[in-house]
Amino acid sequence: xxxxxxxxxxxxxxxxxxxxxxxxxxxxxxxxxxxxxxxxxxxxxxxxxxxxxxxxxxxxxxxxxxxxxxxxxxxxxxxxxxxxxxxxxxxxxxxxxxxxxxxxxxxxxxxxxxxxxxxxxxxxxxxxxxxxxxxxxxxxxxxxxxxxxxxxxxxxxxxxxxxxxxxxxxxxxxxxxxxxxxxxxxxxxxxxxxxxxxxxxxxxxxxxxxxxxxxxxxxxxxxxxxxxxxxxxxxxxxxxxxxxxxxxxxxxxxxxxxxxxxxxxxxxxx
Amino acid sequence: xxxxxxxxxxxxxxxxxxxxxxxxxxxxxxxxxxxxxxxxxxxxxxxxxxxxxxxxxxxxxxxxxxxxxxxxxxxxxxxxxxxxxxxxxxxxxxxxxxxxxxxxxxxxxxxxxxxxxxxxxxxxxxxxxxxxxxxxxxxxxxxxxxxxxxxxxxxxxxxxxxxxxxxxxxxxxxxxxxxxxxxxxxxxxxxxxxxxxxxxxxxxxxxxxxxxxxxxxxxxxxxxxxxxxxxxxxxxxxx
Numbered sequence: 001x002x003x004x005x006x007x008x009x010x011x012x013x014x015x016x017x018x019x020x021x022x023x024x025x026x027x028x029x030x031x032x033x034x035x036x037x038x039x040x041x042x043x044x045x046x047x048x049x050x051x052x053x054x055x056x057x058x059x060x061x062x063x064x065x066x067x068x069x070x071x072x073x074x075x076x077x078x079x080x081x082x083x084x085x086x087x088x089x090x091x092x093x094x095x096x097x098x099x100x101x102x103x104x105x106x107x108x109x110x111x112x113x114x115x116x117x118x119x120x121x122x123x124x125x126x127x128x129x130x131x132x133x134x135x136x137x138x139x140x141x142x143x144x145x146x147x148x149x150x151x152x153x154x155x156x157x158x159x160x161x162x163x164x165x166x167x168x169x170x171x172x173x174x175x176x177x178x179x180x181x182x183x184x185x186x187x188x189x190x191x192x193x194x195x196x197x198x199x200x201x202x203x204x205x206x207x208x209x210x211x212x213x214x215x216x217x218x219x220x221x222x223x224x225x226x227x228x229x230x231x232x233x234x235x236x237x238x239x240x241x242x243x244x245x246x247x248x249x250x251x252x253x254x255x256x257x258x259x260x261x262x263x264x265x266x267x268x269x270x
Numbered sequence: 271x272x273x274x275x276x277x278x279x280x281x282x283x284x285x286x287x288x289x290x291x292x293x294x295x296x297x298x299x300x301x302x303x304x305x306x307x308x309x310x311x312x313x314x315x316x317x318x319x320x321x322x323x324x325x326x327x328x329x330x331x332x333x334x335x336x337x338x339x340x341x342x343x344x345x346x347x348x349x350x351x352x353x354x355x356x357x358x359x360x361x362x363x364x365x366x367x368x369x370x371x372x373x374x375x376x377x378x379x380x381x382x383x384x385x386x387x388x389x390x391x392x393x394x395x396x397x398x399x400x401x402x403x404x405x406x407x408x409x410x411x412x413x414x415x416x417x418x419x420x421x422x423x424x425x426x427x428x429x430x431x432x433x434x435x436x437x438x439x440x441x442x443x444x445x446x447x448x449x450x451x452x453x454x455x456x457x458x459x460x461x462x463x464x465x466x467x468x469x470x471x472x473x474x475x476x477x478x479x480x481x482x483x484x485x486x487x488x489x490x491x492x493x494x495x496x497x498x499x500x501x502x503x504x505x506x507x508x509x
Binding site: 028033037042057059060069074201202203204233 | 357358359360363366368369450451452453455465467468469470471472
């Protein structure tokens with residue numbers, strides 16, 4: 001009759017051991033789908049681990065969710081791209097030590113036959129206005145991500161409120177960048193995407209870049225340490241080492257060195 | 271479209287033939303998480319299901335109904351609840367289990383427990399009609415009765431556990447939230463498929479789906495073979 005107890009006991013000890021990291025220090029990074037889907041982390045994180053022995057575990061969600069998870073203490077560091085949300089996060093005392101890391105840019109992609117007549121425009125807000133006027137299908141991230149916030153800002157600049165058309169020509173996917181591109185490709189719709197994910201995406205369908213180069217399409221990424229005073233379990237030393245590496249010469253060099261299809265996806269700030 | 275399916279086949283063949291290390295890791299974790307979840311749910315759920323079928327106590331029907339309704343619980347809702355429990359800001363945050371395989375096992379255990387309880391209750395209640403008289407005349411009661419009936423219903427209960435395993439290995443909503451789909455840590459087959467789909471690698475995603483299906487098939491075959499072997503052994507002992 002003792003056997004079930006032995007089984008249960010060993011199961012629990014194994015269950016708890018499953019929670020432990022396999023040697024060396026491990027930090028938890030909340031970041032965005034754009035950095036993961038573009039393959040950047042797969043390139044730079046092994047370099048960081050080789051130099052420091054610190055392993056980085058990445059949870060890739062939208063910027064909004066990443067910051068919310070971190071505010072609950074479920075991260076050591078965040079790497080996101082929505083400056084207003086980042087500043088609010090720091091102001092609220094959830095994070096400290098915010099640093100610029102890198103940037104790339106957003107582009108507006110549409111089916112190649114350019115149903116909105118916006119190919120080559122340099123004004124992103126004007127492009128959105130034309131999309132709205134012609135009721136060309138537009139897929140929004142709709143997930144409180146950095147890209148979503150950028151898009152909403154552009155609609156405001158265009159003087160168009162797409163919300164009343166949600167479900168008609170304005171489609172809110174509520175998903176990550178890659179899934180949104182899949183949807184735009186399948187529906188023959190336009191969407192706003194960061195260039196990194198766009199270059200890396202394997203299912204572009206008939207989509208092509210229509211609008212790029214507007215200064216408002218700049219996409220800066222920032223790294224923030226989760227406030228160790230508020231969350232004592234934060235691995236401050238290892239997390240600071242990561243931030244220093246990322247913003248220092250080695251990390252900046254690694255970011256610049258990530259190329260896909262002959263194109264550089266992210267540009268270091270230094 | 272057919273291109274995608276064709277390249278999915280060659281992709282799957284390539285992954286399996288090369289015994290891709292990343293794939294083995296993901297397959298291993300999928301099995302580890304889902305099999306543990308089913309094992310723990312069985313330890314708790316089978317006796318509970320049997321007790322609900324065999325003993326009369328106030329609230330019995332309500333409890334049975336509750337478990338049967340919980341079979342329809344969406345994994346993503348359960349994942350959210352477990353996330354809020356295990357989050358650093360949650361009541362169990364000090365354990366530091368969020369984003370670990372342990373968190374995924376907890377979520378899947380809770381997910382399949384209602385299936386194990388509700389279906390095993392039904393299986394044993396069906397059997398009880400034939401066994402009630404014999405058990406009463408032999409004065410088998412209490413914990414012994416539970417064990418005896420669980421043994422007598424073992425074939426039906428194997429199917430119950432396989433149904434539970436199917437639900438566990440196939441779900442993506444709960445493990446995505448509480449595991450975080452972290453590479454080399456908490457990535458399992460379903461979350462890997464979701465990730466590759468979102469990267470637009472549709473053929474690779476489909477290939478992983480095929481491998482997941484083959485995996486479920488292998489577990490089912492193994493369980494059936496085990497059952498058949500134990501039956502042969504059982505009849506050899508009695509004859």
